[in-house]
Amino acid sequence: MTYAHEQLAADPHDRLGLRRGDDDWLRARWADPASRVLEVRGSRARPLDGRLVWTSPADAPDGLRLLLGEQDGAAWFAVVTEGRSARVEDGWLPLRGLLPALDDDVAVREAPLAFHALGMAEWLFATKFCPRCGGGLEPQKAGHELRCSRCGRSQFPRTDPAVIMVVTRGEPGAPDETCLLGRNAAWPEHRYSSLAGFCEPGESLEDAVRREVAEETGVVVGEVRYFGNQPWPMPASLMLGFHARAETETIEVDEHEIADARWFTREQMRAEAEAGSLVLPGGVSISRSLIEHWYGGPLPGQW
Known part of the structure; x- marks a missing residue:
């Protein structure tokens, strides 16, 4: 079974890291009408008719050019423009709001490019000054490096590792085996997901799973x-999915991040998902993949 989170990364583009400093090559590909460009305003993009809009370089606005890479023989870029006018009411959406536009057979091929573009734009939006001396930063290497104009120190995009886990108890595959799901305090009633949290400095991923489950x-x-x-x-995470086996059953939620947590059998999960009293994460998320892998197949409904 192929899961949706795998489909979003099944056809990655060649990022052409060695070309980012090749100004002659970049100019030539920008002049090529076959190259494709996505405008990102601030850290948002605007879909049209439910699809992301990729234009030719000649139709692209002025802004900071990011080389995303190559796919199907064409070069793909993003142009990051001023973000003050990127309003939701005008159709400019953050990446979470764009996920429905990446959920069909054609758009799935564009998903790694969109994730690359929006992730880079968010980093550029949030990284304005050198953390060492406070100097201004100047983009280099097709937008993938920021160099301090005062001390010369370079900054590179950061990715934060986060663990996400399905916790189970009981005999694997048995009718009474249960799966632990939680509801974030900010979510509406009936919305549940697998538990998740960030890995701390000096911590292994497995220990992060154990700590987060215990804390929440x-x-x-x-x-x-x-x-x-x-x-x-x-804005900048890599979700690392795990299966975890519980050694205890009693739940004591932290009442800060997690408002509620419950054990579900497969039958309970199916029945409540069908009834709408359990609303699970969207199909493109690794959380959905983790839950359906444990369940053994597709489940109805989603956020």
Whole structure:
């Protein structure tokens, strides 16, 4: 079974990292009408008729050019323009709002390019000054490096590792095996997901899984097995998925991040998802993949 989070990364573009400093090559590809360009205003893009709009360089606005790479023999770029006028009411959406535009057979091929573009734009939007001396930063290497005009120190895009896990208890595959899902305090009633959290400095990924589950629900986890990963530039995360086996059952939510957490059997999960009393994450997320992998197939409904 192929999961949606895998489809979004199934056809990655060649990022052409060695071409980022090749000004002659960049000029030639920008002059090529076959090259494709996505405008990103601030850190948002604007779909048209439910699809991202890629134009030729001749039709692209002025702005900071980012080389995304090559796909199907064409060069793909993003142009980052001023973000003050990027309003939701005018159709400019952050990456989370663009996910429906990346969920058909054609757009799935563009998803790695869009994730690259929006992730880079968010980094550029948030990184204005050198953290060492406070000097101004100047873009280099087709937007993938920022160099301080005062001390010369370079800054590069950062990705924060985050763990996301399905926690289970009971005999694997048995009818009474259960899966632990939680509801964030900011979410509406009935919306549940797998637990997640950021890895701390000096911490292994497996220990991060155990710590986050214990902090959020009070459940003690033993065995932790890797499942897969998904880039999630909202704004700058790499989601690392795991299966975790619980050693305790009692739930004590932290009442800060997590408002509620419950154990579900497969039958309970199916029945409540069908009834709408359990609303699971969208199909493109690794959380959905983790849950459906444990369940054994597709489930109805989504955020």
